[in-house]
Amino acid sequence: MSMRVFVCLGNVPDTTTKVKFTENNSVFDNTGVQWIINPWDELALTRAMELKEDTGSSVEKVTVITVGTKSAEPTIRKALAIGADDAIRIDSEPTDAYDVAAKLAGVLKDEDIGFVMCGIESCDYNGFAVGGMLSEFLNLPSVSSVSGIEVKGEKVSVSRTIDGGKEIISIDTPFVAIVQKGISIEPRIPAMRGIMMARKKPLNVVEVSDSEVLTSHKSFELPQPKPPCKMVDSENVKELFDLLQNEAKVI
Amino acid sequence: MAVLVFTENWDGKFKKLSFELISYAQKVAEKLNMPVVALSIGEVAEDELKKLGDYGAEKVLSVTNEYLKTLDNQMYTKVISEVAQKENAKVILLSHNNTGKALAPRLSVKLKAALGSGLIDLPSVVDPFTVNKKVFTGKAFVTVELNSEIKVLTLSQNSFKLISSDNKVTIEEYLTDIQESDTKTKVASTDKETGKLLLTDAEIVVSGGRGMKSPDNWGPIEELAELLGAATACSRPVSDEGWRPHEEHTGQTGKIIAPNLYIAAGISGAIQHIAGVSSAKFLVAINTDPDAPIFEAADYGIVGDVHKILPELISIVKESKL
Numbered sequence: 001m002s003m004r005v006f007v008c009l010g011n012v013p014d015t016t017t018k019v020k021f022t023e024n025n026s027v028f029d030n031t032g033v034q035w036i037i038n039p040w041d042e043l044a045l046t047r048a049m050e051l052k053e054d055t056g057s058s059v060e061k062v063t064v065i066t067v068g069t070k071s072a073e074p075t076i077r078k079a080l081a082i083g084a085d086d087a088i089r090i091d092s093e094p095t096d097a098y099d100v101a102a103k104l105a106g107v108l109k110d111e112d113i114g115f116v117m118c119g120i121e122s123c124d125y126n127g128f129a130v131g132g133m134l135s136e137f138l139n140l141p142s143v144s145s146v147s148g149i150e151v152k153g154e155k156v157s158v159s160r161t162i163d164g165g166k167e168i169i170s171i172d173t174p175f176v177a178i179v180q181k182g183i184s185i186e187p188r189i190p191a192m193r194g195i196m197m198a199r200k201k202p203l204n205v206v207e208v209s210d211s212e213v214l215t216s217h218k219s220f221e222l223p224q225p226k227p228p229c230k231m232v233d234s235e236n237v238k239e240l241f242d243l244l245q246n247e248a249k250v251i
Numbered sequence: 252m253a254v255l256v257f258t259e260n261w262d263g264k265f266k267k268l269s270f271e272l273i274s275y276a277q278k279v280a281e282k283l284n285m286p287v288v289a290l291s292i293g294e295v296a297e298d299e300l301k302k303l304g305d306y307g308a309e310k311v312l313s314v315t316n317e318y319l320k321t322l323d324n325q326m327y328t329k330v331i332s333e334v335a336q337k338e339n340a341k342v343i344l345l346s347h348n349n350t351g352k353a354l355a356p357r358l359s360v361k362l363k364a365a366l367g368s369g370l371i372d373l374p375s376v377v378d379p380f381t382v383n384k385k386v387f388t389g390k391a392f393v394t395v396e397l398n399s400e401i402k403v404l405t406l407s408q409n410s411f412k413l414i415s416s417d418n419k420v421t422i423e424e425y426l427t428d429i430q431e432s433d434t435k436t437k438v439a440s441t442d443k444e445t446g447k448l449l450l451t452d453a454e455i456v457v458s459g460g461r462g463m464k465s466p467d468n469w470g471p472i473e474e475l476a477e478l479l480g481a482a483t484a485c486s487r488p489v490s491d492e493g494w495r496p497h498e499e500h501t502g503q504t505g506k507i508i509a510p511n512l513y514i515a516a517g518i519s520g521a522i523q524h525i526a527g528v529s530s531a532k533f534l535v536a537i538n539t540d541p542d543a544p545i546f547e548a549a550d551y552g553i554v555g556d557v558h559k560i561l562p563e564l565i566s567i568v569k570e571s572k573l
Contacts, residue, residue, distance in 0.1 A: 132356025144353030165443025214365035234555030
């Protein structure tokens with residue numbers, strides 16, 4: 001038996017983007033924005049590749065799947081360059097997490113899943129939602145806050161972060177792993193050979209029927225600028241202590 | 252109708268975050284003119300359950316099914332949604348912690364309820380139900396309408412004040428028919444430190460960055476944390492280098508925290524780090540570089556060498572405690 005792992009990808013603005021909004025602050029302004037694989041999804045993909053390369057694991061195929069328009073394709077190609085075998089793009093503008101998860105489930109329900117990996121959050125709308133929603137739509141078990149996955153043959157164990165430590169969980173496939181930092185440490189960088197090969201790998205574009213959207217973003221606002229930092233002389237550390245005690249009243 | 256709160260206990264005791272949830276629910280329930288019902292899963296003594304009433308719960312439903320000792324997301328979701336239906340809950344509130352993040356999205360689908368996650372404040376309006384939340388990891392705020400009959404909300408820790416109440420609280424047992432075969436999550440082993448103050452629970456956090464120069468220099472960070480009753484944290488390069496455990500990594504891809512006081516020692520303040528700590532009520536920066544971006548996010552700053560400043564601060568704190 002060989003296992004196929006699906007990694008869900010989000011196409012998100014680079015984490016160093018200075019965010020701006022247009023249309024009376026109701027829409028994210030994507031002018032000049034550099035798009036990247038959502039960092040947690042990239043760590044998931046990195047771990048999936050390691051498992052595929054590990055001869056002791058039955059993971060044999062890694063597929064990336066995303067909901068997005070054609071504009072998401074450079075990000076998908078990057079995932080293929082990192083090493084994914086093939087990709088599925090559900091051709092639709094992503095709206096809210098419920099809609100995205102429903103569409104992913106619409107495709108994944110017909111696939112033979114070993115397990116699905118989703119990043120715990122996305123660095124754009126920070127919903128912490130797609131992985132959990134997807135598992136419920138698919139009626140599959142899920143483990144969240146996953147910081148490690150081991151596959152020995154067909155046996156899968158995951159490490160789940162709990163308050164003050166971790167649990168090692170054994171779980172039967174198929175399931176959904178909602179992963180965080182620790183699943184891998186540094187994301188893989190595509191090598192030249194990977195970039196060349198990525199051009200030839202299958203990127204299947206599929207349509208699914210519309211699903212429901214339960215939330216609507218009304219308006220965005222940038223945080224108020226912070227008052228300037230009060231500087232304390234390095235020869236007068238006592239002043240810092242006094243400020244914390246008497247002004248901020250936090251110690 | 253009700254506002255339902257999923258509370259968590261740790262070895263039979265509630266933490267401040269459970270009371271924060273009930274306090275928040277009390278305010279939402281007031282606007283909706285509904286009672287607050289709390290759900291507790293696990294062995295919790297009656298005296299402890301009654302404490303939920305002190306913050307506004309009118310009814311506590313206690314579930315003690317032995318197959319729910321391990322968090323199985325599917326089964327917990329089943330129980331919470333059963334209770335939500337029984338109580339005709341219109342709002343379901345969970346913490347924005349590991350457990351809440353695991354369950355809230357599943358509940359959202361199960362109950363076809365819009366999800367508002369990581370909230371830091373009350374809904375601005377309840378009809379239409381409108382919440383404000385941080386997006387782009389703290390770089391902006393968004394106003395979101397939740398357009399469904401039922402809403403699932405998660406509340407960030409340490410973002411809502413406790414509000415006491417003199418409610419009469421009733422405690423009921425709630426029985427579920429969950430069997431061993433229903434739970435798919437089997438814990439093979441657990442490795443945890445008990446009694447250690449958790450980073451996400453801490454009201455004060457002392458954090459070190461690359462400016463600490465070496466993992467051998469962490470003594471003053473730990474000593475200051477100990478003296479202040481604080482948790483320790485670190486920046487991403489420090490955890491990536493293996494100087495400190497990954498659990499301590501605070502920032503965009505690590506932990507997002509909202510303590511009352513965050514002391515950043517030798518942290519330059521990359522945008523990703525600031526994203527994780529910008530909700531701190533007060534931020535102190537100690538850094539040799541006066542142009543370090545951390546000073547733009549800080550409330551109080553000292554330009555100086557952490558290896559000199561921290562020991563001084565430690566002796567001042569010690570003196571104050573004499």
